[in-house]
Amino acid sequence: MFVHQSQLRHLLTPDKYCSDQQHRIEAERLFLPAWHFVGTLADLARHGDFLTLDLADRPVLVRNIHGQIHAFLNVCAHRHCLLTSKPQGSDPDFRCQYHGWEYTSEGRTARIPDAPAFRPFDRENAQLHKYRVALCGEAVFVSLAEEGPSLADYLGPNYELWATSFAPPFRQAVKWSNDFPCNWKIPVEISLESYHIPCIHPETFGDFPDEEDCEHELNEKYTTFRTPDGEDWLRSLGYLGVRLLGSTPTHQYVHHHTHPNLLFSSMDMYRLALSTVPTSPTTCRQMCWLYTLRGAKPGILPALISRLMRRFVAKEAKQILLEDMSIFADVQRGMKSSVRRGVLGTREERVYVFQKFVADACSHGESEPREDAGQGGSHASDTAINGRSAAGNGSSVDACAETCSDACANGGSLRNS
Numbered sequence: 001m002f003v004h005q006s007q008l009r010h011l012l013t014p015d016k017y018c019s020d021q022q023h024r025i026e027a028e029r030l031f032l033p034a035w036h037f038v039g040t041l042a043d044l045a046r047h048g049d050f051l052t053l054d055l056a057d058r059p060v061l062v063r064n065i066h067g068q069i070h071a072f073l074n075v076c077a078h079r080h081c082l083l084t085s086k087p088q089g090s091d092p093d094f095r096c097q098y099h100g101w102e103y104t105s106e107g108r109t110a111r112i113p114d115a116p117a118f119r120p121f122d123r124e125n126a127q128l129h130k131y132r133v134a135l136c137g138e139a140v141f142v143s144l145a146e147e148g149p150s151l152a153d154y155l156g157p158n159y160e161l162w163a164t165s166f167a168p169p170f171r172q173a174v175k176w177s178n179d180f181p182c183n184w185k186i187p188v189e190i191s192l193e194s195y196h197i198p199c200i201h202p203e204t205f206g207d208f209p210d211e212e213d214c215e216h217e218l219n220e221k222y223t224t225f226r227t228p229d230g231e232d233w234l235r236s237l238g239y240l241g242v243r244l245l246g247s248t249p250t251h252q253y254v255h256h257h258t259h260p261n262l263l264f265s266s267m268d269m270y271r272l273a274l275s276t277v278p279t280s281p282t283t284c285r286q287m288c289w290l291y292t293l294r295g296a297k298p299g300i301l302p303a304l305i306s307r308l309m310r311r312f313v314a315k316e317a318k319q320i321l322l323e324d325m326s327i328f329a330d331v332q333r334g335m336k337s338s339v340r341r342g343v344l345g346t347r348e349e350r351v352y353v354f355q356k357f358v359a360d361a362c363s364h365g366e367s368e369p370r371e372d373a374g375q376g377g378s379h380a381s382d383t384a385i386n387g388r389s390a391a392g393n394g395s396s397v398d399a400c401a402e403t404c405s406d407a408c409a410n411g412g413s414l415r416n417s
């Protein structure tokens with residue numbers, strides 16, 4: 001059963017998916033205070049390993065410095081050049097690409113070419129801006145805010161899941177980064193509902209699951225979907241593989257959305273993390289990390305099973321993502337011209353909770369009145385937040401609907417990184 005029993009109000013009007021003002025407000029109120037998943041220790045294993053990304057219109061550099069992970073605004077203190085423009089790499093020297101200023105782990109200058117030319121030295125200005133970093137297991141998170149909730153507070157009851165998912169017995173199978181020609185909320189919203197399955201995944205998954213097969217947990221900070229997995233021969237083979245790799249199958253599919261933009265899904269064979277960040281009012285970038293079960297058992301057979309599992313899961317995940325991304329540009333075009341607010345059904349209640357989070361965070365202090373639940377009749381009230389509904393049995397259809405999101409700006413293929 002779903003938590004809500006009647007239609008829900010589409011809280012965000014189409015302009016909220018297009019406007020410059022909304023983009024700026026979301027950067028400050030949603031993305032600045034949040035913790036952002038930026039990678040794992042596998043991506044930053046050695047001294048000098050680094051990666052870069054943009055968060056809330058800010059270039060960010062994350063770097064392993066003698067075994068500790070540090071994050072900085074990727075802007076040099078000398079004359080404002082990006083310290084590096086490479087998406088990732090390794091360099092034991094923490095040095096700006098323009099004139100070669102070098103920095104310490106605290107962002108202070110370590111070496112300046114022709115240093116006497118800068119006397120007397122302006123220590124106050126000659127340093128990098130640092131950001132907060134926190135680890136959850138081997139998952140690396142960055143916060144742009146100087147103060148705010150801890151990572152444990154941010155992840156809430158999902159903290160343990162994050163702590164154990166991106167580390168042995170799972171290992172990184174592949175990661176992707178894709179630019180989509182749409183507002184960031186569109187890829188997020190498609191991952192929160194199974195309603196699109198018959199149209200977008202007719203071959204891959206078929207029909208959407210029965211209501212009684214769905215369990216939703218709704219909270220103002222996150223939503224969760226759970227269902228038992230299906231029982232076709234392919235799944236049975238997969239679970240045999242899980243056992244042969246030394247794990248005990250739960251036969252459960254789980255999908256979490258931590259507001260605003262952090263998605264996580266899991267089955268016994270894999271863990272998948274997706275982070276979607278706006279790059280403009282009408283474009284976004286989605287980063288995906290897929291980890292598959294490696295198991296703890298040594299030997300040729302476990303190695304072969306984990307390899308086959310990795311290949312199969314990666315192929316299936318990419319196919320689902322490609323199907324989803326096929327619709328994003330058209331949703332964005334429709335948003336631009338829509339003259340109606342939109343409608344949400346009970347199956348889309350996780351979308352409603354997400355929209356409520358965005359609307360509440362962004363409407364404070366704005367002239368537009370806050371929208372609430374319910375469009376006529378027995379409306380879905382806010383009291384349903386924090387509630388949950390449960391049901392039995394499951395289908396692999398859900399594993400699709402709630403897992404897949406994403407699209408590609410050029411409409412092309414998924415890009416490995």
Ligand code: FES
Binds near residue numbers: 080081100
């Ligand atoms: S801008 Fe970085 S060293 Fe000059």
Ligand SMILES: [Fe+2]
Binds near residue numbers: 190200
């Ligand atoms: Fe989908």
